Amino acid sequence: MEVLAAIDTLRTVRRFSDRPVDPDALRTILDAGRRAGSSKNLQRWAFIAVRDRALLGELGAVGPWANHLSGAAVAVALVTPDPRAADAPLSIVFDVGRAAENMVLAAWALGIGSCPATVYEQDVARRLLGYPASHHCEYILSFGYPADPADLVRPNRARGRRRLEEIVHHDRW
Amino acid sequence: MEVLAAIDTLRTVRRFSDRPVDPDALRTILDAGRRAGSSKNLQRWAFIAVRDRALLGELGAVGPWANHLSGAAVAVALVTPDPRAADAPLSIVFDVGRAAENMVLAAWALGIGSCPATVYEQDVARRLLGYPASHHCEYILSFGYPADPADLVRPNRARGRRRLEEIVHHDRW
Numbered sequence: 001m002e003v004l005a006a007i008d009t010l011r012t013v014r015r016f017s018d019r020p021v022d023p024d025a026l027r028t029i030l031d032a033g034r035r036a037g038s039s040k041n042l043q044r045w046a047f048i049a050v051r052d053r054a055l056l057g058e059l060g061a062v063g064p065w066a067n068h069l070s071g072a073a074v075a076v077a078l079v080t081p082d083p084r085a086a087d088a089p090l091s092i093v094f095d096v097g098r099a100a101e102n103m104v105l106a107a108w109a110l111g112i113g114s115c116p117a118t119v120y121e122q123d124v125a126r127r128l129l130g131y132p133a134s135h136h137c138e139y140i141l142s143f144g145y146p147a148d149p150a151d152l153v154r155p156n157r158a159r160g161r162r163r164l165e166e167i168v169h170h171d172r173w
Numbered sequence: 174m175e176v177l178a179a180i181d182t183l184r185t186v187r188r189f190s191d192r193p194v195d196p197d198a199l200r201t202i203l204d205a206g207r208r209a210g211s212s213k214n215l216q217r218w219a220f221i222a223v224r225d226r227a228l229l230g231e232l233g234a235v236g237p238w239a240n241h242l243s244g245a246a247v248a249v250a251l252v253t254p255d256p257r258a259a260d261a262p263l264s265i266v267f268d269v270g271r272a273a274e275n276m277v278l279a280a281w282a283l284g285i286g287s288c289p290a291t292v293y294e295q296d297v298a299r300r301l302l303g304y305p306a307s308h309h310c311e312y313i314l315s316f317g318y319p320a321d322p323a324d325l326v327r328p329n330r331a332r333g334r335r336r337l338e339e340i341v342h343h344d345r346w
Contacts, residue, residue: 002176003179003281004279006176007205007208007275028177034340035183036274041333043334046342047341047342048345049344050343050344094269094312096267097268097271098270098273098274100270102180105180105278106180108176116210118212129346138263138267161207161214161216164203164204164207167207167216167218168220168222170221170222171223171228172302173221173252173304
């Protein structure tokens with residue numbers, strides 16, 4: 001799939017089929033995240049790839065809109081140093097956003113949909129995933145083949161995004 | 174260019190040729206940012222596209238490693254609500270990271286290189302770009318055709334990224 005087509009057609013998918021994501025596809029997705037650029041090349045990220053069905057079921061409890069994780073073929077938790085620490089630079093979160101976008105675009109190119117979940121219940125995520133106290137998980141991405149294959153080719157919603165003219169300034173605000 | 178190839182070959186480019194980025198290419202890059210997903214579809218971003226040469230020259234002063242902005246064909250300032258406000262969610266910065274990655278990948282597919290600059294001198298950026306006091310600009314992206322076309326096809330540095338096995342955990346940390 002071409003880059004521009006992937007960016008233009010990417011849609012959030014929240015309902016997934018039972019078809020597993022095979023290890024090669026998962027590796028391609030994770031490797032796309034690994035390849036992302038980062039501030040001073042610090043790569044302040046770790047990815048926990050969850051395929052255990054019982055664990056996926058429990059991950060749905062990390063937030064009020066995180067139910068899609070329970071039905072995912074695989075979830076990828078994005079773990080970073082604590083971005084709320086007093087001296088934490090904004091780049092921790094900016095960089096993991098770049099890595100996440102690489103992952104969802106790589107998945108999309110393989111016909112695999114995705115949806116990000118925000119972790120509201122930090123204690124639940126930490127208990128389930130076991131990352132150290134020094135670390136933090138704000139986002140967990142669902143991945144899987146769409147339950148409805150039409151999701152892959154559905155046209156963008158009209159007005160799903162603001163128009164370019166509403167968000168772009170030239171030379172000065 | 175294929176998605177996976179773009180992700181795998183994308184390199185930071187800091188030195189640009191004099192060749193301008195035409196309006197269609199610029200629009201494609203900005204539109205790729207516009208298309209990014211965002212928390213609750215809030216799209217908390219504005220993009221200031223700078224092509225004025227005098228202004229580009231001055232933008233190089235926003236930080237100690239921001240000189241590449243002075244030689245860019247176009248710079249795109251990523252403007253958001255203040256991510257350091259007391260109640261600001263992390264998603265402001267995560268989302269603009271997703272938008273930035275879309276832009277640099279779209280540019281790369283057009284043969285256009287890029288480099289992000291961190292704004293250390295907030296007052297300078299605000300004076301030059303004129304965004305409102307309610308807003309913040311942490312990152313400005315340089316775009317341009319590489320001064321050295323070999324940048325587009327240079328192999329990845331060995332050990333430029335940690336190995337996948339160093340950053341991936343399965344099911345639990």
